[in-house]
Amino acid sequence: MILVADNIQIINKTISEAVEDLxxxxxxxxxxxxxxxxxxxxxxxxxxxxxxxEKKMGFxxxxxxxxxxxxxxxxxxxxxxxxxxxxxxxKTAIINGFSxxxxxxxxxxxxxxxxxxDIIGYLLYESGHVPxxxxxxxxxxxxxxxxxxxxxxxxxxxxxxxxVPPISxxxxxxxxxxxxxxxxxxxxxxxxxxxxxxxxxxxxxxNAGREKKLLLERAYLPMLASAGLDMALMNVLHRxxxxxxxxxxxxTDARIFSWxxxxxx
Amino acid sequence: MILVADNIQIINKTISEAVEDLxxxxxxxxxxxxxxxxxxxxxxxxxxxxxxxEKKMGFxxxxxxxxxxxxxxxxxxxxxxxxxxxxxxxKTAIINGFSxxxxxxxxxxxxxxxxxxDIIGYLLYESGHVPxxxxxxxxxxxxxxxxxxxxxxxxxxxxxxxxVPPISxxxxxxxxxxxxxxxxxxxxxxxxxxxxxxxxxxxxxxNAGREKKLLLERAYLPMLASAGLDMALMNVLHRxxxxxxxxxxxxTDARIFSWxxxxxx
Numbered sequence: 126m127i128l129v130a131d132n133i134q135i136i137n138k139t140i141s142e143a144v145e146d147l148x149x150x151x152x153x154x155x156x157x158x159x160x161x162x163x164x165x166x167x168x169x170x171x172x173x174x175x176x177x178x179e180k181k182m183g184f185x186x187x188x189x190x191x192x193x194x195x196x197x198x199x200x201x202x203x204x205x206x207x208x209x210x211x212x213x214x215x216k217t218a219i220i221n222g223f224s225x226x227x228x229x230x231x232x233x234x235x236x237x238x239x240x241x242x243d244i245i246g247y248l249l250y251e252s253g254h255v256p257x258x259x260x261x262x263x264x265x266x267x268x269x270x271x272x273x274x275x276x277x278x279x280x281x282x283x284x285x286x287x288x289v290p291p292i293s294x295x296x297x298x299x300x301x302x303x304x305x306x307x308x309x310x311x312x313x314x315x316x317x318x319x320x321x322x323x324x325x326x327x328x329x330x331x332n333a334g335r336e337k338k339l340l341l342e343r344a345y346l347p348m349l350a351s352a353g354l355d356m357a358l359m360n361v362l363h364r365x366x367x368x369x370x371x372x373x374x375x376x377t378d379a380r381i382f383s384w385x386x387x388x389x390x
Numbered sequence: 391m392i393l394v395a396d397n398i399q400i401i402n403k404t405i406s407e408a409v410e411d412l413x414x415x416x417x418x419x420x421x422x423x424x425x426x427x428x429x430x431x432x433x434x435x436x437x438x439x440x441x442x443x444e445k446k447m448g449f450x451x452x453x454x455x456x457x458x459x460x461x462x463x464x465x466x467x468x469x470x471x472x473x474x475x476x477x478x479x480x481k482t483a484i485i486n487g488f489s490x491x492x493x494x495x496x497x498x499x500x501x502x503x504x505x506x507x508d509i510i511g512y513l514l515y516e517s518g519h520v521p522x523x524x525x526x527x528x529x530x531x532x533x534x535x536x537x538x539x540x541x542x543x544x545x546x547x548x549x550x551x552x553x554v555p556p557i558s559x560x561x562x563x564x565x566x567x568x569x570x571x572x573x574x575x576x577x578x579x580x581x582x583x584x585x586x587x588x589x590x591x592x593x594x595x596x597n598a599g600r601e602k603k604l605l606l607e608r609a610y611l612p613m614l615a616s617a618g619l620d621m622a623l624m625n626v627l628h629r630x631x632x633x634x635x636x637x638x639x640x641x642t643d644a645r646i647f648s649w650x651x652x653x654x655x
Contacts, residue, residue, distance in 0.1 A: 292640070292641070292647050293647060293649075295646060297647050298640060298641050298643060298647045299644070302616075302641065302642065333649045336633075337637075337649055337652045340636070340637040340652055341637045341640065341641070341652065343608065343612075343634055343637070344611075344612045344615075344634050344638045344640075344641055345637075345641060346612075347608075347610070347611075347612035348612050348615070348616035350609075350613070351570060351612075351613035351616055351617075352616075365605075365630075368605040369605060369608055369609050370609075371605070372602075372605040372606045372608070372609035372610075373609045375557070375563060376557070376563050376566055376567065376609055376613065377567065379563075379564070381560060381563075382557045382558060382563045384558075384598045384599070387602045387606065
């Protein structure tokens with residue numbers, strides 16, 4: 126399981142101001158900090174970028190790639206921004222992402238082929254609603270995979286995001302378990318080792334104490350890892366959670382265990 | 391998943407001295423501390439008790455039951471001590487435990503029927519060796535269950551311990567994952583919701599930094615919980631680990647989630 130930093134997001138005021146001012150330093154400092162903390166990829170959550178999307182996403186990608194060789198995830202629903210990000214990319218980029226929503230299937234999915242990059246597919250209905258059960262999510266996965274194949278893209282480029290629910294939803298803990306089942310079931314269902322990604326902080330969306338949120342995330346991450354999750358999208362500046370992730374990798378890694386693989390906090 | 395304190399063990403010098411002196415106070419203090427920390431059962435790991443096993447186990451059970459109503463696990467291979475513990479028990483006792491070893495099948499297993507209590511069965515070969523794969527552990531489980539039924543004991547009294555391996559073994563991380571598979575597979579294999587128990591600290595037996603050990607235990611516990619573990623035998627004075635266990639329960643509980651169920655550290 127690799128750790129993808131979710132730290133670079135437009136709702137972070139420092140980041141939004143830096144993007145507005147086209148000032149690379151605060152973004153670069155955070156990217157360097159994330160890499161030092163254990164990030165193995167960096168999600169660039171730019172939000173919709175309603176004004177100057179091309180310029181701003183190009184700036185974000187260039188700023189980060191000036192200081193880091195890590196893969197980047199271009200995380201926006203803005204088509205222009207995605208294209209600008211892919212055009213600016215000089216290293217490894219992943220599109221984050223598409224769904225069964227017709228506009229996304231038509232416009233975003235083909236970019237994975239055009240730029241020969243991985244793309245994340247969300248297990249959501251066309252309407253954008255979240256399928257409540259594992260079975261319904263798996264049905265969506267089959268449809269998504271079909272659309273993927275129809276677009277002529279090599280299946281190795283598919284990364285599935287089963288959509289972690291907020292646990293505070295009425296059926297949140299049930300859905301959280303269903304997501305574990307989905308991750309465990311997908312390779313057999315689709316007939317190949319399809320990659321998966323999950324956004325850990327989605328679980329604890331809402332108002333609650335920081336320590337309680339961290340405990341829930343630290344309990345849920347190993348459940349996802351045990352099910353075979355490939356990419357954990359998370360705040361990599363939570364050191365204890367990164368330590369748990371390293372311990373998960375020690376437990377799921379086929380190589381002989383070494384205490385060296387775990388960094389004590 | 392309920393938390394079983396592994397804290398009362400004879401290798402703890404305070405406990406061994408208290409047992410030697412038949413001084414209940416240190417034992418009672420620790421039992422009270424464990425219950426306050428979140429223990430829902432208490433394992434009494436007395437070791438072999440080569441001298442005066444009856445007197446000492448009787449003393450341990452009585453001392454603890456004077457201050458706590460929690461179920462106790464009588465954790466010794468000494469037959470006399472087990473019998474004395476069961477005779478002294480005035481609340482809920484669980485025998486910990488038996489295996490395919492002929493002497494244990496013959497002498498210990500029937501005590502579960504005689505005293506109408508739960509008994510823990512270890513997934514070990516007759517020789518005492520640990521079966522290295524999930525499949526081999528499951529084969530042992532079938533044999534163990536057969537022996538259990540042959541002894542005329544109601545299957546509701548069976549608790550299976552799949553034997554958590556030290557991760558430092560050559561194939562330790564592999565076996566740790568196999569144990570997860572075993573826990574997940576047992577109910578379907580045996581055809582009923584058989585209870586399971588796992589000793590968390592077994593995973594980190596050996597020389598390593600305390601923080602690294604704790605991280606591994608905190609990563610492994612949710613994997614076990616996600617697989618359906620019923621009883622986690624652990625050091626309940628590790629507060630962060632207890633918090634993770636509470637978070638696991640919030641995630642696996644079918645009831646509607648409430649932040650109140652998680653105690654921040």
